[in-house]
Amino acid sequence: MKKVKEFFHYCSGASSKLLKNCPTDTSKYAGIGATIFFTGLFAALASGYAFYTVFDNALTASILGLVWGLMIFNLDRYIVSSMRKADNNWYEFRMAAPRILLAILISIVIAKPLELKIFEKEINGELALMAQEVYKEQEDLIKLKYTADEEALLNQIAQLKAEILTKTAERNELAAIAQQEADGTGGTRKRNAGPIYRIKKADADRVNSELEELKQVNGKLIAENYQKLSEMSTQSQNEIAALIKADIGGPAARLEALSRLTYESSAIWWANVFIILLFIVVEASPILVKLVSKKSAYDYVLETVEYKFETDFLKDKAFIHHEIKKKSEALSMKEKKFVDESLDMKLDQHSNHNFNAYIQK
Secondary structure, three states: OHHHHHHHHHHHOOOHHHHHOOHHHHHHHHHHHHHHHHHHHHHHHHHHHHHHHHHOOHHHHHHHHHHHHHHHHHHHHHHHHOOOOOOOHHHHHHHHHHHHHHHHHHHHHHHHHHHHHHOHHHHHHHHHHHHHHHHHHHHHHHHHHHHHHHHHHHHHHHHHHHHHHHHHHHHHHHHHHHHHHHHOOOOOOOOOOOHHHHHHHHHHHHHHHHHHHHHHHHHHHHHHHHHHHHHHHHHHHHHHHOOOOOOOOOHHHHHHHHHHHHHHOHHHHHHHHHHHHHHHHHHHHHHHHHHHOOOOHHHHHHHHHHHHHHHHHHHHHHHHHHHHHHHHHHHHHHHHHHHHHHHHHHHHHHHHHHHHHHHHO
16 A cells, blocks of 8 residues: 555655655545546546557557557656746736646546447447438449439430431321311312322322431430430449448547537437536546645745755856965956056056167167
């Protein structure tokens, strides 16, 4: 039990040596360390599942999940251990605000893979529906590729049939007129096959010949168009049969499926919100505990130790500054003495030169 407590003290970022002098704070920092440890553990499990959906390999997912969990653990440990208690609450909150924001972002990242696992069955059903939608879109695109040509051929067939019907109606009308002329019910109203009947009968026969010729020509074109339609239909069916339903089980597709589920179902939306809030509370709890708790014995001891280091640093800095000043002053005195001696030598040389010049004169 002692080893476990020491391990959680390490997880909290607190110094075991200092905590020995603060027995009242050991439980507090053990709780903080346990929270940080389990947050990292949840991060490892959640990210391991997320990586498994990407790589579909348990070993790779386990290694990457462990690395991610250790990174989150180390980051949380650093955030909590770097916080310092002060006498100003507003100052403490201002200093903790970036850490709380970072904790919220980490919570959302950790919670999302876990949400995918919790709603796995619902997501799989939604993924199947999404796969069908993708398949239907591809099928519609293939059909759309042939729609214009098929409509053009159908319009040609309808036009060719309309020409035959028009010519048939014209032939029937002329044949009826010739028959009425023959039986006296129309035309001249005389029952005999006279010259007028023969003229009308010739017109009907001529149009009938044109109709037969039109049926042969248009019938051949109609058959060709129907053949083309059949070939297009066969080609379209072959392309549709060659389609493979997309495997959309990756993390992006699962996130999309979860988003659609939360939009369609208020129950899943609320569950999703509460899971994220739970992780935010768990992730931010060590920071909040340090933020709302009073200044404890450990904080005073830590402040004393850090102050001692700070005063030692300032003493060393002052000593070094003093030594540098002494050396600088000593160097300045030597330089001044050297300059004075140089000036004296120059003055002596100048005086001797003038004296020699005067003697020579």
